[in-house]
Amino acid sequence: MxxxxxxxxxxxxxxxxxxxxxxxxxxxxxxxxxxxxxxxxxxxxxxxxxxxxxxSTFDTSIDYYTQGYEDQQGFSPTWLTYQTGITNRFIDKYGIRGKDIIEIGCGKGDYIQLICKLGNNRGIGIDPSYVSGRSETNPNVTFIKEFYSKKHGELPVDLIVCKHTMEHIYDPYNFVKNIRNWINKDKDIQVFIEVPTIVRILKINAFWDIYTEHCSYFSPGSLARLFRMNNFEILDTYLGYDDQYLYLEAKTSKNTTSQILPLEESVEELKGYVDGFVLKIKEELGKWNKLLLRMKEENEKVVIWGGGSKSVGFLTHFNDLKVISHVVDLNPHMQRNFIPSIGMQYVGPDFLREYKPDKVIIMNRIYKNEIGKMLSQMGLNPELICL
Ligand SMILES: [Zn+2]
Structure with missing residues (x-):
C-alpha cells in the first residue's frame, strides 16, 4: 500500500x-x-x-457525486457571515479584485459567486454536481458541469479556489500535480484551499466527521508538504470556523522555499495524535452509547439538528439504539428526503413546533446560538447538546 x-x-x-x-x-x-x-x-x-x-479501503468505482448530491450550506446565516468574513480578508490580503478565478469543486456555486461579488472578479465554477439556478446569477460567473481536467488548464486564471473538495479526492498527489502541470506556466497562479483539519478530529475524537465521501484527511503539515512537493510556495496556513477548517494559501513558484510555517506540525507530532485517538475512541463511543440509552429509558424525544454527512457519521454508530427520532436541517432541498442507510426523513425546523423535543443534539457547535434563537422563537426550550 x-x-x-x-x-x-x-x-x-x-x-x-x-x-x-x-x-x-x-x-x-x-x-x-x-x-x-x-x-x-x-x-x-x-x-x-x-x-x-x-x-485505504475506499471504493473508487462508485459514482458519488452525479446522482443528486446535496451539500449546500448557504442556508445558515452563521455560515454566510463566516464565509464572507474569511473571503473579504483574503481579497484584501492579496488584492483579489478584477481577477479570473476558477473554483474546482464549486458545488452549487455559492462560493464562486461570493468571491466574485465581493471582489468584482470573473469566475468559472467546475463541478459535476453543479445544478443551475441554485445560487445568485452574475454575468461574470459561469459554470462547467464536469470534473476538473486537463482542458480546463487553458481557461484564464489568476486564482484557483478549492473549498471542501480535496477531502473528497482519493488521489491528492496526482490532483495537485495535475493542477500544477496543466495551468499556464508563464505567470504565478495563486491557490486558496479549505478543508476540514484532521488534527481536530483526532484531538477531540470527532468520529462523526469520519464518513465515506471523505477519503482524504489533511493536517496543516501534510497539506503544506503536498503542495510544496509539487512546486508551490506556501504563503500562509491557518485554522478557522472554531478550528474545524484548515486554510492553505499558496502560489506557483519556480523556486520553492523549504521554510516551515508555524502551524505545520511534524509527522511525529501527528503520529502522537493518531496514537491518542486510537486509545480514546472506544471510550468516547461508549460514553455516547450510555448517554443515548439513558435518554431512551426516560422516554425522551431526541432529535439531531444538522443533516448531511455529520448526522450520518453520528447515526452510523447509534441508529440501532432507536433513540433519535428525527434529523432537522435548514436546507429546503433536503427536507423530506430520506437519510441514506439510516432511513429517517429530514424535517425542517417548523416540524419541532408540534413535536416539542426534550433534547436537541447539535452536529456543529458553531450553530448553537443560531439554533437556540430559532427554538426560542418557536416557544421551545429543549436541552441543547453540542458535539
Ligand atoms: Zn505520505
Missing amino acids: KCLSCQSEKVENFFVLKNAPLQSLITIKTYEEAIAIPKKDITLAFCNNCGFIFN
Whole structure:
C-alpha cells in the first residue's frame, strides 16, 4: 500500500469504522431506497513519511457525486457571515479584485459567486454536481458541469479556489500535480484551499466527521508538504470556523522555499495524535452509547439538528439504539428526503413546533446560538447538546 499523497510505502492502518454507508449526501426519495444504500468499512491509514491520513479501503468505482448530491450550506446565516468574513480578508490580503478565478469543486456555486461579488472578479465554477439556478446569477460567473481536467488548464486564471473538495479526492498527489502541470506556466497562479483539519478530529475524537465521501484527511503539515512537493510556495496556513477548517494559501513558484510555517506540525507530532485517538475512541463511543440509552429509558424525544454527512457519521454508530427520532436541517432541498442507510426523513425546523423535543443534539457547535434563537422563537426550550 502506497501513500496517496507522497507515494511512500511507510503506511499503516490505524482505525476501522465498520459498515459505514457508502453515500451520505445522495438525494433519496423513499425509505426503501435509503435502507438499500450499501455499506462498507472505512479504514483510516497513516503515512509515516508525510502525515497524510486516508481511507485505504475506499471504493473508487462508485459514482458519488452525479446522482443528486446535496451539500449546500448557504442556508445558515452563521455560515454566510463566516464565509464572507474569511473571503473579504483574503481579497484584501492579496488584492483579489478584477481577477479570473476558477473554483474546482464549486458545488452549487455559492462560493464562486461570493468571491466574485465581493471582489468584482470573473469566475468559472467546475463541478459535476453543479445544478443551475441554485445560487445568485452574475454575468461574470459561469459554470462547467464536469470534473476538473486537463482542458480546463487553458481557461484564464489568476486564482484557483478549492473549498471542501480535496477531502473528497482519493488521489491528492496526482490532483495537485495535475493542477500544477496543466495551468499556464508563464505567470504565478495563486491557490486558496479549505478543508476540514484532521488534527481536530483526532484531538477531540470527532468520529462523526469520519464518513465515506471523505477519503482524504489533511493536517496543516501534510497539506503544506503536498503542495510544496509539487512546486508551490506556501504563503500562509491557518485554522478557522472554531478550528474545524484548515486554510492553505499558496502560489506557483519556480523556486520553492523549504521554510516551515508555524502551524505545520511534524509527522511525529501527528503520529502522537493518531496514537491518542486510537486509545480514546472506544471510550468516547461508549460514553455516547450510555448517554443515548439513558435518554431512551426516560422516554425522551431526541432529535439531531444538522443533516448531511455529520448526522450520518453520528447515526452510523447509534441508529440501532432507536433513540433519535428525527434529523432537522435548514436546507429546503433536503427536507423530506430520506437519510441514506439510516432511513429517517429530514424535517425542517417548523416540524419541532408540534413535536416539542426534550433534547436537541447539535452536529456543529458553531450553530448553537443560531439554533437556540430559532427554538426560542418557536416557544421551545429543549436541552441543547453540542458535539
Ligand atoms: Zn505520505
